[in-house]
Amino acid sequence: MDTTDTAGMPELVGMVHLPALPGAPGFDGDREALRERAVADAEALVGEGMDAVLVENFGDAPFHPDAVPRHIVAAMTTLVDAVGRAVDVPVGVNVLRSDGPGAMAVAAAAGASFVRVNVHAGARLTDQGVVEGRANETLRLRDRLDAPDVRVLADVGVKHSAALAERPLPAVARETVKRGGADGVVVSGPATGEPVDRERLETVGAVATETGVPLVVGSGVTPDSVATVLGIADAVIVGTALKRNGDPTAPVERERVAELVSAARRD
Numbered sequence: 533m534d535t536t537d538t539a540g541m542p543e544l545v546g547m548v549h550l551p552a553l554p555g556a557p558g559f560d561g562d563r564e565a566l567r568e569r570a571v572a573d574a575e576a577l578v579g580e581g582m583d584a585v586l587v588e589n590f591g592d593a594p595f596h597p598d599a600v601p602r603h604i605v606a607a608m609t610t611l612v613d614a615v616g617r618a619v620d621v622p623v624g625v626n627v628l629r630s631d632g633p634g635a636m637a638v639a640a641a642a643g644a645s646f647v648r649v650n651v652h653a654g655a656r657l658t659d660q661g662v663v664e665g666r667a668n669e670t671l672r673l674r675d676r677l678d679a680p681d682v683r684v685l686a687d688v689g690v691k692h693s694a695a696l697a698e699r700p701l702p703a704v705a706r707e708t709v710k711r712g713g714a715d716g717v718v719v720s721g722p723a724t725g726e727p728v729d730r731e732r733l734e735t736v737g738a739v740a741t742e743t744g745v746p747l748v749v750g751s752g753v754t755p756d757s758v759a760t761v762l763g764i765a766d767a768v769i770v771g772t773a774l775k776r777n778g779d780p781t782a783p784v785e786r787e788r789v790a791e792l793v794s795a796a797r798r799d
Contacts, residue, residue, distance in 0.1 A: 541683075541716060541746035541766050541767045542583035542584035542621070542767060543762065543766070543767050543768070544583045544584070544767070544768060544770070544792070544793060544796055545582065545586050545624065545748075545767060545769045545770065546577035546578075546586070546770055546771070546774060546784070547585070547586055547588060547590075547770065547771030547774070547780075548570050548573045548574050548587045548588065549588055549590035549771060549780050549781065550566065550570060550587065550588065550590060550608075550611060551565075551566060551591040552591035552592055553566065553591070553592055553603075553607045553608070554603060554607055555601065555604065556589075556591065556592040557594075558591055558592075558593075563607075567610070567611060567614050569783070570611045570614060571615060571618045572783065572784075573585075573783060573784040574619045575618055575619060576783075576785075577619075577774070577789055578619040578620070578621050579789075580786050580789035580790045580793055581789070581790070581793035581797075582789060582793065583621060583622075584621050584622040584623065584645070584646075585619060585623055585624070586624040586626060586646075586648060586769055587608070587611060587612050587625055587626070588625075588626040588627075588628060588648075589604065589608060589626075589627060589628050590780060591781065592604070592628060593628075594659075594660070595628045595629035595660055596629060596660070597629055597630075597658070597660035597661050597663050598629075598666070599631055599633070599634060600627055600634050604627070604634070605627070605634050605637055605638055608625065608627060608634075608638045609638045609641045609642050612638055612639070612642040612644055616642055616643055622644075622645035622646065623642075623643075623645060624646040624647060624685070625638045625639045625644050625646075625647045625648070626647065626650070628650070629650060629651075629658065629663060630649060630650040630651040630652075630663050630665075630666075630690075632647065632649040632652055632665075632667070632669065632670035632684070633666060633670050633673045635647035635648070635649065635670075636673050636679065636682060637673065637677070639679065639682045640677040640678075640682060644682065645681070645683065646682060646683040646685055646715075646716075647670075647682060647683070647684055647685065648685045648686075648750070648769070649667075649670060649686050649687065649714075650687050650690040651664065651665045651687065651690060651693070652665045652667050652670065652684065652686030652687065652708060652712050653665040653667045653686065653707055653708045653711065653712030653714070654704065654707070654708075655696055656693035656694065657693060657695070657696055658692060659692060662696065665712065667686075667711075667712040667714075670684060671684070671713045683715040684713070684715050685715065685716040685718050685746075685748055686709075686712060686716070686717060687717075687718045687719070687720065687750065688701070688704055688718065688719055689704065689719070689720075689732075690718075690720060690750075691720040691721060691722055691723050691724060691751055692722075692723055692724070701736065702735060702736075702739050705717055705736045705739040705740070706739050706743065709739070709743040710743065714745065715745060716740075716746040716747070717736055717739070717746075717747055718748045718750040718769070719732060719736045719765075720749070720750035720751035721751045723751075724751060724772060724780055725751060725752060725771075725772035725780065726751055726752045727751070727752030727757065728749055728750075728752060730764075733747075733749065733765065734764060737765065740766075746766040746767060747764070747765045747766050748766065748767045748768065748769060749761050749765045749767070749768045750769045751769075751771075751772075752772075753769075753770045753792075754773045755788075755792045755794075756795070758792055759796060759798060762796060770792060773792060774789050774792065775788070
C-alpha cells in the first residue's frame, strides 16, 4: 500500500519523545539509556507499521525559547543517527522549543529527511515568552549544509501558544509557505494530545492545497479519529495515543501502535 501523499510525505509519523538530555534538569546521567530508549521506541513504531518517526527532545523542559546550546545539538545528532541506523524509514527532527536551525543541523549531520519547526515564521506567545520564527536562518543554513532534501514542516499556530495579534488564519498559513518557505504545514490542538478543531484543519488545509504543500496534523490523533483526520490531512504525527497510559513520557506500546495503524489502513 502506498503510504505517502502525492508530495512524498509519509502518512503515519510516530513520535520518539526523548527523555531529558545531558544538561537538562531531568537528565539521569545515563547516556546509553537515552540511546536504548530512542532506538526501542523507534523500532516499536516502525515494527508495527508506522511510515516515519520524529525524534524530539520532549524531556528537556523547561525549554530554551530559541537557539539551544551546542551540547543539545550534539546529543540529538548522536541519537537521531542511532535511530536512523535502526529503522529503514524517514526520520525527522524537532528541537524544542523552536530551534529550526538547530534541527536542520542535526538533520543534515545525521541524514534525517525532515524537520518540524514549531514557530518557523511570525511570532507566538508561549510559556518560554515570545518565540520568534527564524525561517531566514533555517533555509539559508540548509543551503550552506548542502541538504536540499531535508523538508521543513512548519506549524501554523503551534500548540501551547497564542497569537500576539489576531490575524486571519489563511493569511498566516499562506505566509508560512510563500514567505517562510515551508515545505509543509502542521496544525495541532491547543496542547499536547489534544485534537485539532475541524474548522481550523479545513481552513489550513485549503491553503495547503492552494500552495501545493502537505497538510500534517500534529496532535490529538487516536485510533478512533485517524481515518477521519486522514480524510482531510495528508499525514499525522502521533505520540500520546501510542504511549502507555497516554503519557507522552512513557515508552511506546506496540499494541497501541498496531491499533492505530489498523484503523488508518482500514478501507
